[in-house]
Amino acid sequence: MKLRFGRKVISVDEARAALYECVTTTEKEMVSLPRSFGRLLATDIYADHAVPHFRRSGVDGYAVRSQDIAAATPDNPIVLDVIERIPSGTVPERTVQAGMAARIMTGAPVPDGADTVVMLEMTDCLCLQDESLLSLDAQDTKVKIKKNVQAASNITPIAGEVNCGELVIPQGTRIGPGEAAILATFGFSVVKVFRRPRVAIFSTGSELLQVEQELQPGKIRNSNSYMLAAQVEANGGEAFIMPALSDDPHQVEAALGAVLPDVDLILTSGGVSVGDYDVLVDVFGRFDGKILFNKVAMRPGTPTSAALWKSKLLLALSGNPGASFVGFELFAKPIIRKMLGSHRPEAExxxxxxxxxxxxxxxxxxxxxxxxxxxxxxxxxxxxxxxxxxxxxxxxxxxxxxxxxxxxxxxxxxxxxxxxxxx
Amino acid sequence: MKLRFGRKVISVDEARAALYECVTTTEKEMVSLPRSFGRLLATDIYADHAVPHFRRSGVDGYAVRSQDIAAATPDNPIVLDVIERIPSGTVPERTVQAGMAARIMTGAPVPDGADTVVMLEMTDCLCLQDESLLSLDAQDTKVKIKKNVQAASNITPIAGEVNCGELVIPQGTRIGPGEAAILATFGFSVVKVFRRPRVAIFSTGSELLQVEQELQPGKIRNSNSYMLAAQVEANGGEAFIMPALSDDPHQVEAALGAVLPDVDLILTSGGVSVGDYDVLVDVFGRFDGKILFNKVAMRPGTPTSAALWKSKLLLALSGNPGASFVGFELFAKPIIRKMLGSHRPEAExxxxxxxxxxxxxxxxxxxxxxxxxxxxxxxxxxxxxxxxxxxxxxxxxxxxxxxxxxxxxxxxxxxxxxxxxxx
Incomplete structure (x- = not known):
């Protein structure tokens, strides 16, 4: 049966629904964290510890009891005994009691007893008079606190960012800089992602020259395949640009069939319209796959067609560059994104x-x-x-x-x- | 000289200007067209031929003289002699004269004499009665034109898209799907791009564990390096995550100096503030490079610092995750994009x-x-x-x-x- 005319038209949403029924995610694979950037997570990421997992100082300064410094002003500083120095990465050894302070660095654990941290700039200590005391061995003995600082200031409480057990990144999320930081925080040196869908790209049309060929009268170089490949890659797929298809439906069916086992999706451009040489129409008219649709209520790209063939999707886009571009965005993009586990596969x-x-x-x-x-x-x-x-x-x-x-x-x-x- | 306090503050724009003076583009390299997607062009692309380079039919139908069909209606179709069949990729052999039509396919050259193309759907020919005549050998002899179509309809004139000699893509443009199509059209099977800038990423802080390590009291896993690496890659750079820096300025200087010859930019996070262990401050205080700035009028990231060292840029970001993220976006992003030849290196x-x-x-x-x-x-x-x-x-x-x-x-x-x- 030839299907040039008299096709049944369906809506874009109906066409997408028909495609989605045939899409499954690709298998999961493990990649190193730096290789995972830009990929989509294939698993939910839960926090296996709170962030921070200790009361964290947000500044360099002194951990103190807020009640001890309530009366502090620049003119009437409060003097406290410095009992300890807490670099980041260490654990406080002493409890801050009345009249005491602990020198603390950004990111270090706030010692027990202290309920606030005074920024270094609001204090006076020996180290300001003698910079040599900034060295690692120096021990302040007294610090003058020049400003009242409220309780809980400059401290991120335990779990202030993330609770233990919390879902921090859901499956299907693209791994950007913020996600990379979270994955590193929770120890994911390798990350589970969905394999990049492999997409074979064919163009039809005897007017098409290869990119390497000299221009000839009446002919143009194949640009759709490269445009579509760039679209595939931009959406997380792996594009394979295949040799141009001939006008012979037997050869075309053989070419498509040969690549089918190795890819997740076949994209073609051209050959779906009412012209005399629209070979995809002939292929669809005879092959043993299931035609999902062959006419969509949209412009451009009304004759956009799709079939399921040996459990693989074959999406036949209109050959005009603009129609190919639009057809990709409306249909191929969400297919690829669904294969990658995206929860929002369609364009925003x-x-x-x-x-x-x-x-x-x-x-x-x-x-x-x-x-x-x-x-x-x-x-x-x-x-x-x-x-x-x-x-x-x-x-x-x-x-x-x-x-x-x-x-x-x-x-x-x-x-x-x-x-x-x-x- | 220690530079913890009393630093000279400059504006974000001044800081960027100081950085930009030290930035040059990376060297050019050739990559295959499919490998160029997402890269930035290192050369202007001029059209070496018009697009289209022949009068191109936009539809499947009949090329005719508009004056011949001016009176055509569905009830009073005009009958024309079909003199030729012009598949895409071929060159018309005959001139369309009064009373003549040439069957033409989408993308094929419109024959001399014809000044419009009538869509197939607005015509009647034998092929509609007998589909076997759609085969390649069939020859229509007459066609009924059922509608008046204005001159120039469905024809893209020569150079209707691009004039020969026109600048079609300027240097510095990111190669997306549309650019890929243009490059293919003009025969660029290989594309000149700027080499991806190599960026070494160091974190400081003795609280940092490697991603693979078990969590320990008072310590956290290094997340900034992965966040920054993702930012580097998202902006077209190549990120190298280096081992964490120690607190010893001699070792730090040695570590930075060792990687310097192999990279285009060094990013560090942490160690630039007023804390006792802010090792980058000590390095900057003693090394033989030129400090560009060490305090920027911005929050977060006021102590963001930069130096030129043996003709390479060293950008020292604040260690807090948010400050690192912002510092990258404001300073490292435009550096990398300028190295890649971008004309709009800063965020939109x-x-x-x-x-x-x-x-x-x-x-x-x-x-x-x-x-x-x-x-x-x-x-x-x-x-x-x-x-x-x-x-x-x-x-x-x-x-x-x-x-x-x-x-x-x-x-x-x-x-x-x-x-x-x-x-």
């Missing part, structure tokens, strides 16, 4: 103000490549350069897709629109 | 509305880790979790720094503030 939806009027009506919802800017706290968006699905050069200017519903009668500058981030 | 500045009141006054400008959200087209920001420089766990929730000027008397919800993106 934001509201923005339209920066210029837009009056192209559409029978289907439209996804327009857009460029955002923030001005005076407001998010404005306009179509990125020339917005036609055949246009490649303006894709670089897009940081989002502007969504306009079907049948719109046109939009004015300042109208509120939905946008989906693509970066 | 946006305006946003403050989501909650904030009344901590500060003698210095404050950089508060913040979390943004967009609501009804407006950008709102609030401090990310607990905002104290000693707090590590809330770093993961930050996507920006909120900037508040010095001496503020407090801010109300809805006040406009500047934010700097950190993602």
């Amino acid at each position: 939806e934001l509201s923005a103000f339209l920066d210029i009027a837009y009056d192209k009506p559409s029978a289907y919802p439209r996804y327009i490549r857009g460029t955002t800017r923030v001005e005076a706290g407001c998010l404005w968006v306009r179509p990125a350069g020339i917005d036609k699905s055949s246009i490649m050069v303006s894709i670089k200017d897009a940081d989002c897709l502007i969504w306009l519903p079907a049948g719109g009668q046109g939009y004015l500058r300042g109208d509120s629109v939905k946008v989906y981030t693509t970066r | 500045e946006l305006s946003a509305f403050l989501d909650i009141a904030y009344d901590k006054p500060s003698a210095y400008p404050r950089y508060i880790r913040g979390t943004t959200r967009v609501e009804a087209g407006c950008l709102w920001v609030r401090p990310a979790g607990i905002d104290k420089s000693s707090i590590m766990v809330s770093i993961k929730d930050a996507d920006c720094l909120i900037w508040l000027p010095a001496g503020g008397q407090g801010y109300l919800r809805g006040d406009s503030v500047k934010v700097y993106t950190t993602r």
